[in-house]
Amino acid sequence: MAMEIGAGLSKVSKAASRMIAAIPAREHGLKIGLRTPVVGRPNTIVVDNFGERYAAERTITKDPSRYLFYKEGVRFDVEELLYPRMPSWLVFDETLRKRRSVVSLRGTDYQGIEWGEENEHAIENGWILRAPTIEDLAREISDHPENRELMDADALLETFSKYNRCCEVGKTDPFGSEPENMAPLRSPPYYALPLYPGGPNTKGGILANGDREALNTEREPIPNLYTAGEISSAFKFVYQGGNLVECIAFGRIAGENAAKRALSVSRR
Numbered sequence: 001m002a003m004e005i006g007a008g009l010s011k012v013s014k015a016a017s018r019m020i021a022a023i024p025a026r027e028h029g030l031k032i033g034l035r036t037p038v039v040g041r042p043n044t045i046v047v048d049n050f051g052e053r054y055a056a057e058r059t060i061t062k063d064p065s066r067y068l069f070y071k072e073g074v075r076f077d078v079e080e081l082l083y084p085r086m087p088s089w090l091v092f093d094e095t096l097r098k099r100r101s102v103v104s105l106r107g108t109d110y111q112g113i114e115w116g117e118e119n120e121h122a123i124e125n126g127w128i129l130r131a132p133t134i135e136d137l138a139r140e141i142s143d144h145p146e147n148r149e150l151m152d153a154d155a156l157l158e159t160f161s162k163y164n165r166c167c168e169v170g171k172t173d174p175f176g177s178e179p180e181n182m183a184p185l186r187s188p189p190y191y192a193l194p195l196y197p198g199g200p201n202t203k204g205g206i207l208a209n210g211d212r213e214a215l216n217t218e219r220e221p222i223p224n225l226y227t228a229g230e231i232s233s234a235f236k237f238v239y240q241g242g243n244l245v246e247c248i249a250f251g252r253i254a255g256e257n258a259a260k261r262a263l264s265v266s267r268r
């Protein structure tokens with residue numbers, strides 16, 4: 001609606017997001033995003049569709065690096081014209097599978113989803129792929145429709161061996177993962193779960209100034225149009241102490257300025 005009366009847009013590609021699991025189940029017709037707290041933890045790696053790691057896997061609770069990992073995940077390959085990291089693959093071994101659910105089962109958002117404390121239902125449902133060897137896992141990933149047969153078994157084997165060697169000899173991870181969050185993937189069977197860029201909020205929206213007046217594409221105020229909140233975030237891709245704080249702070253500024261204008265118009 002704002003665009004129809006000339007509003008400009010800003011930061012439309014920005015989001016404060018994370019790499020999450022998205023399963024085929026639907027709730028109220030919507031695809032369900034699940035938080036993945038094991039990303040960036042021992043006995044796991046994240047690889048692209050070709051079987052290569054691409055960044056330090058960052059835990060979804062670590063601010064702001066979770067957003068930096070997300071930014072890596074959405075990178076577009078302009079030469080091949082594809083998203084090589086969409087989906088990405090959370091790969092883990094039996095040690096982690098038995099340790100905990102790879103998605104967060106807490107909270108009210110996920111009621112009714114049968115995942116399993118040890119991931120057993122997710123494996124039965126085919127949401128998590130399982131294979132006895134790394135080569136077989138590469139084949140399973142390759143057969144997954146969203147991998148588009150891009151997975152390279154040799155590359156995945158090489159990634160495993162480099163990562164495990166790094167953990168065992170205590171070498172610095174070339175991608176910068178912290179040693180306390182690294183442990184080798186040695187116990188078969190092996191598992192893979194597709195990860196997608198997702199998460200709670202976008203940053204792009206209506207172009208606005210500090211008084212929260214909506215601006216047109218020439219950056220001139222549009223009379224009587226004010227904006228605040230997620231539709232016109234002042235931030236780029238981090239939470240910065242909370243979106244709700246932003247909504248309240250800028251909501252107040254927008255409200256005051258709109259009220260002042262309404263008063264001055266009514267006095268005229």
Ligand SMILES: Cc1cc2nc3c(=O)[nH]c(=O)nc-3n(C[C@H](O)[C@H](O)[C@H](O)COP(=O)(O)OP(=O)(O)OC[C@H]3O[C@@H](n4cnc5c(N)ncnc54)[C@H](O)[C@@H]3O)c2cc1C
Pocket residue numbers: 200201228229230231241242243244245247
């Ligand atoms: C799962 C999740 C977890 C989050 N966790 C946190 C957190 O811990 N801390 C934090 O600070 N933020 C969090 N956020 C983000 C925060 O909740 C949002 O940024 C914030 O609620 C946005 O508020 P808003 O008023 O700008 O927009 P909204 O709350 O989206 O309000 C927009 C309103 O406009 C209405 N609307 C849309 N179109 C029309 C129309 N054509 N006519 C009339 N009305 C319309 C909508 O129905 C809606 O009520 C989270 C978000 C999600 C989704």
